[in-house]
Amino acid sequence: MTETYLILAMAAVVLAVAALLLRKREGFMPAVIILVALAAPFLSNQGFRPREVVEGTFAYLDVAMWMLMGGLLVALLYQNGTFEYLLNKCLNRKLSNQLKLMGLLFWIGVPGMLTGSALASAATTGVLAARMLKRRGLPRAKAVEIAAAGSFLGMVLPPLCAPAMLMVLGRAGSYNPSFEGYFVPLLAAGLPALIVYGLTCGQHLLGEMGHDTQEAPAGSAACLLPLAVVFVLVIAHNFLFMYLPFLWYPVIYLIGFLLAAVIAPRRVNPLTAALEGPQTVLLPAALMFAAGSLNEVFWLTGVTGNLSTIFVQAPDLWLFIIPVAAIFVLARVLGQPFGWALAALAPTLINGAGYQLSPLRLMAAGIILAAASYRSLLGTATIPSAIHARLEGDEESLALPVASCVPVMIVVILSLVIALVPLDMLMI
């Protein structure tokens, strides 16, 4: 038992030192978490464990491949002008501001849905939409607020949600369960937030929007075909798997990528998109591998087992509430990567509440970890700041109103409901 405390203490010390040294450089955090996975057992006299560090990453390899292929598709659709065409169409339609905001949030969120990462939306459709809204006369803060909300909701909406995948797959170490059956629960957590935010804030956010002075980009509705095929195949993958051949997400995205290379509003080199695609999901995918390494080290040094023994008789509600609260506070105060580091341990603790209860609770814990990425007190990699940094013009820091957190709050509340009320029937 002493070794367990020693390893945990060493991991906390190395992470805390890294937190102080790399406060503004969160890109180094995956490497730091891997360093923690190597250093903590070594400093606790449990040996040097490179094998566990390498093996741990395989728990997340398949879903990381989903994300990376999604990144390739998103980069191509961004570069070939499909997203620009879609967002322009959405903004130019004669709709009420509420419906327009809902449509805008949905299309901004598409890269997040396909990759499970808000950064993929923030770097592509988020910045694109913010620029378009600014050109139509919206203040920078409102443009960033809409783009950030769309990026966040895209991450939560199905089929993929990287933080939820991190938690769900982390419960069994390298014997990873699949991330299947979470389409409807993710939809139940994300869609009401999109609708409520659109209805309540549509007029306030888009009320003063004017017309774009720039010419609309060329393109026809045909460019939507790759995206439409991907959507149909994803729906079939999730709901018609009894009748259709099982197509794996990367294969679906590969089909979309090949179609997008042929049918596009403007010609681009698909190889450029293929090389730049992984950049949009680089940090979450690397963090996932790093958390997997740390998770495996905790498993094979007995830390996880010892903690499970300690908490075996703890009430299952506390085994959900306390780790989730710790993840939220840590991610919110120190930054997202620190929450992800704790996620190397949290799934097992939450799973300790009983396997039957855990799938939706783990998904909810992941969504709450995602919600912590919306704002951060000390960390830098928040969704609004990622969009703000990519926008041209004013360099001063951006203050968003509390109302901008409405979708995040709704998502958190719904996640808690899904986790605490037995809603297993949502898992198809």
Added chain:
Amino acid sequence: MINVLFILYRVIAGLLALVALVNILRAKSLEKALNHAILFVPLLLRTLLIK
């Protein structure tokens, strides 16, 4: 069908490993190179079916 998907799985893993390798060599900052390297190792091991 399963065999075809397995071949595709290895092809996609290999493609992603190759992309990660090129990105390591092209990376303009150490943090990006490190993150691509973290992705590259398991992708390569899976492509070669070592793990």
